Amino acid sequence: MNDADKPTTDTTTTTMDEIRFAVLGTGGIGRRTLDVSKQKPELTPVAACDRHGVAIDHDGLDVDELLSATEGNIASDGGTTAVKESGENKGVAASSQAVSTETPIDDVIAESDAIDAVLIALPNFEHDFIPRVADRFVEADYSGVLVDVLKRSRVIGMLEDRTDAFESAGITFVCGAGATPGFLTGAAALAAQSFVTVEEVEIWWGVGLKSGYEDNRGTVREDIAHLPEYDIETVREMSDEEIEAVIDEHDGVLEFHDMEHADDVLLERAGICDAEDVTVGGILDVTSDEKPTTTTVRVTGTTFDGERGTNTFELDDATSMEANVNGPALGYLKSAVRRNRGGEYGVFGPAELLPGF
Numbered sequence: 001m002n003d004a005d006k007p008t009t010d011t012t013t014t015t016m017d018e019i020r021f022a023v024l025g026t027g028g029i030g031r032r033t034l035d036v037s038k039q040k041p042e043l044t045p046v047a048a049c050d051r052h053g054v055a056i057d058h059d060g061l062d063v064d065e066l067l068s069a070t071e072g073n074i075a076s077d078g079g080t081t082a083v084k085e086s087g088e089n090k091g092v093a094a095s096s097q098a099v100s101t102e103t104p105i106d107d108v109i110a111e112s113d114a115i116d117a118v119l120i121a122l123p124n125f126e127h128d129f130i131p132r133v134a135d136r137f138v139e140a141d142y143s144g145v146l147v148d149v150l151k152r153s154r155v156i157g158m159l160e161d162r163t164d165a166f167e168s169a170g171i172t173f174v175c176g177a178g179a180t181p182g183f184l185t186g187a188a189a190l191a192a193q194s195f196v197t198v199e200e201v202e203i204w205w206g207v208g209l210k211s212g213y214e215d216n217r218g219t220v221r222e223d224i225a226h227l228p229e230y231d232i233e234t235v236r237e238m239s240d241e242e243i244e245a246v247i248d249e250h251d252g253v254l255e256f257h258d259m260e261h262a263d264d265v266l267l268e269r270a271g272i273c274d275a276e277d278v279t280v281g282g283i284l285d286v287t288s289d290e291k292p293t294t295t296t297v298r299v300t301g302t303t304f305d306g307e308r309g310t311n312t313f314e315l316d317d318a319t320s321m322e323a324n325v326n327g328p329a330l331g332y333l334k335s336a337v338r339r340n341r342g343g344e345y346g347v348f349g350p351a352e353l354l355p356g357f
């Protein structure tokens, strides 16, 4: 296919290798996405928003200014009295490149003709929030890439239901493209290749979040919803003090089993195994930066010649949660842009694509 024949988003100001991207949600994850993107010259961040503000510069945002202006001032979802919010210009609006707005996502959508890819780092406290955000891009005739890092299994089906709409719009959507779900799901798909039948996939993660805790309150709150006594609706309504009390009850170390993580449906989608054969659990320690346990993916199966074995993929304890979410999220974004420019639209999971680097 000639370059000229390839469907593209507006390429008047970019070459095939350049990617202009936006970040929806500049909390713990979104801010670090911008930070990581500084190491990737082909990626130009052109828009970022949070609950209260939006920054748009089609020549490229000044990420250092944006990060330093918002340091310690995150407009996150940390409950009704989030300690990180302060003043009128909370969050992104504190940056000199940003303005306050009551319609941050719509403001980004209004500029989306000149955006190749959007990383959705929004919270997941209403299961259909991210699918509804995607609907708004479709309604605005956006044609490009959407990537999310959502965690919950049930959301994947809601996105799959929109496949036709994404295909007609020219949207390539990669869902669950962080760490878990995300590249650990992808690692499981690779590890499964030795086998002809897969019996079990066990994902076990460790996160040490002492210094990163303030920045990652949204994620910690969502993780608490996975404890047996809680759910999304309950934790959404809890005050910061109540969240702190849960953390204190566990002496700062929370252990999770049988989490509803989309690795299961994403592996089933990719034909690797049944969703019920996938388990996800882990340990979150907010008292230490050391990982409380090594993040591991174990895939057990039987080879064509009848041997039963377990292939294991392990992350170095030195790699942080932020590194393991944002590296892959941007990697999947790059792969999705290549597909989008090649005319492949619809919904993809991290076990179906290899992230670019």
Ligand SMILES: NC(=O)c1ccc[n+]([C@@H]2O[C@H](COP(=O)([O-])OP(=O)(O)OC[C@H]3O[C@@H](n4cnc5c(N)ncnc54)[C@H](O)[C@@H]3O)[C@@H](O)[C@H]2O)c1
Residues within 6 Å of the ligand: 024, 025, 026, 027, 028, 029, 030, 049, 050, 051, 052, 074, 075, 076, 077, 078, 091, 104, 105, 121, 122, 123, 124, 149, 150, 151, 176, 177, 178, 179, 180, 181, 182, 215, 216, 217, 218, 219, 220, 222, 325
């Ligand atoms: N897949 C993975 O491995 C993985 C790992 C960690 C976090 N996550 C997910 O990433 C998401 C973000 O986590 P976080 O810790 O950055 O959360 P956070 O609460 O720190 O940040 C959320 C951001 O979204 C913004 N926001 C919320 N509602 C908005 C709205 N209506 N319009 C515009 N902006 C809005 C907030 O202002 C904030 O900037 C969560 O859903 C979490 O589950 C996934």
